[in-house]
Amino acid sequence: MPLADLLKEGERIMIICNACRYCEGHCAVFPAMEQRTEFPPRDLAYLANLCHDCGSCYHHCQYAPPHEFAVNVPETFKGIREQTYRQYAWPRALSGLFESNAIATAAVVISTIVLLGFLAVSVAAPGAMYQPHEGPGAFYEIVPHDAMIVLFGVVWMFALVAFAVGFARFWRDSGPGGKISARHLGRATLDILRLRYLDGGAGDGCTYPREAPSQARRVFHHFTYYGFLFCLASTTVAAIYDNFLARKAPYPILSAPVLLGIVGGVGLLVGPIGLSILKFRSDPVPNPRSRLVMDVTFLVLLFLTSATGFLLLVLRSTAAMGPLLALHLGFVLGLFATLPYGKFVHAVYRFAALLRYAVEKPAS
Ligand code: SF4
Numbered sequence: 001m002p003l004a005d006l007l008k009e010g011e012r013i014m015i016i017c018n019a020c021r022y023c024e025g026h027c028a029v030f031p032a033m034e035q036r037t038e039f040p041p042r043d044l045a046y047l048a049n050l051c052h053d054c055g056s057c058y059h060h061c062q063y064a065p066p067h068e069f070a071v072n073v074p075e076t077f078k079g080i081r082e083q084t085y086r087q088y089a090w091p092r093a094l095s096g097l098f099e100s101n102a103i104a105t106a107a108v109v110i111s112t113i114v115l116l117g118f119l120a121v122s123v124a125a126p127g128a129m130y131q132p133h134e135g136p137g138a139f140y141e142i143v144p145h146d147a148m149i150v151l152f153g154v155v156w157m158f159a160l161v162a163f164a165v166g167f168a169r170f171w172r173d174s175g176p177g178g179k180i181s182a183r184h185l186g187r188a189t190l191d192i193l194r195l196r197y198l199d200g201g202a203g204d205g206c207t208y209p210r211e212a213p214s215q216a217r218r219v220f221h222h223f224t225y226y227g228f229l230f231c232l233a234s235t236t237v238a239a240i241y242d243n244f245l246a247r248k249a250p251y252p253i254l255s256a257p258v259l260l261g262i263v264g265g266v267g268l269l270v271g272p273i274g275l276s277i278l279k280f281r282s283d284p285v286p287n288p289r290s291r292l293v294m295d296v297t298f299l300v301l302l303f304l305t306s307a308t309g310f311l312l313l314v315l316r317s318t319a320a321m322g323p324l325l326a327l328h329l330g331f332v333l334g335l336f337a338t339l340p341y342g343k344f345v346h347a348v349y350r351f352a353a354l355l356r357y358a359v360e361k362p363a364s
């Protein structure tokens with residue numbers, strides 16, 4: 001649907017919902033909606049990013065299709081959310097990566113795998129790529145330490161700047177400034193850490209994948225989300241070991257980076273599989289299959305990044321270590337490079353929307 005039609009539809013639905021107000025206990029969207037009488041594009045972008053697509057309002061709505069009002073909040077908000085991802089992308093020239101997201105992501109990841117493979121083959125000693133390597137510093141015989149620092153440092157910093165610019169643009173457009181206090185930040189952070197609104201409002205879970213309330217989505221989302229955070233913690237601890245404690249990778253199984261990586265890696269296997277299954281079992285009316293491509297692309301990338309990490313861990317003392325290291329690092333670099341241009345950005349805008357909600361809530 002063209003953007004102008006999408007925004008018109010969002011405004012039409014919010015006017016109906018604002019008169020009805022039956023769903024005000026379902027999530028943060030409806031109390032935020034009730035503080036408004038008009039729904040210009042910037043308010044719709046804010047409300048759409050408060051919505052986490054649980055489907056509850058759709059399944060409880062007496063005006064949902066086939067009623068002539070055809071109220072379908074989750075589908076309409078999903079379209080508006082995706083538009084905000086493009087609108088706030090930095091640099092804007094790369095916002096096109098949200099289109100044909102599966103192809104764009106695959107192209108970037110294949111490029112980073114090829115780059116790491118080329119780097120390994122060109123700098124490792126002749127034949128070293130296919131020989132077993134043992135002990136501290138073994139990884140750097142395949143990909144030099146400095147090359148890893150530069151490559152990953154640059155890509156990660158680029159992603160952080162893209163998130164910061166996107167957050168600032170969204171915040172500027174989503175409402176009047178409002179003073180952010182530590183209490184607002186704490187509330188929004190807690191809501192994110194607990195995935196509060198995935199409890200369905202009454203605590204019995206989302207109406208997802210189908211009409212019956214279920215905690216499945218919240219559980220698998222937690223696996224994915226905390227899996228990602230544990231893997232990030234593993235990488236951070238490994239960087240501290242390497243750069244400040246002169247302890248070179250690979251590390252023993254019973255070390256903080258590896259244990260954090262194993263816990264995070266399990267989360268990134270279980271979570272994406274569970275969420276993908278739920279997505280394909282979900283009701284296609286509020287969740288059209290054509291709209292799942294970006295979500296599933298990101299889940300597949302997380303799964304493959306984790307799976308190659310485990311393969312590397314199991315086979316790191318064999319001759320397969322060199323190719324597996326290049327493969328896994330290629331996936332990690334591709335993941336970092338595509339984070340600002342795929343499903344991951346929902347975390348940035350969801351947090352901004354929850355922060356906005358925390359700031360304006362006392363006025364309700
Ligand atoms: S989604 Fe339907 S039931 Fe819920 S507030 Fe809107 S119109 Fe009312």
Ligand code: SF4
Pocket residue numbers: 023026027028029030050051052053054055056057058073074077
């Ligand atoms: S789909 Fe769920 S999160 Fe979105 S507006 Fe409806 S009840 Fe709220």
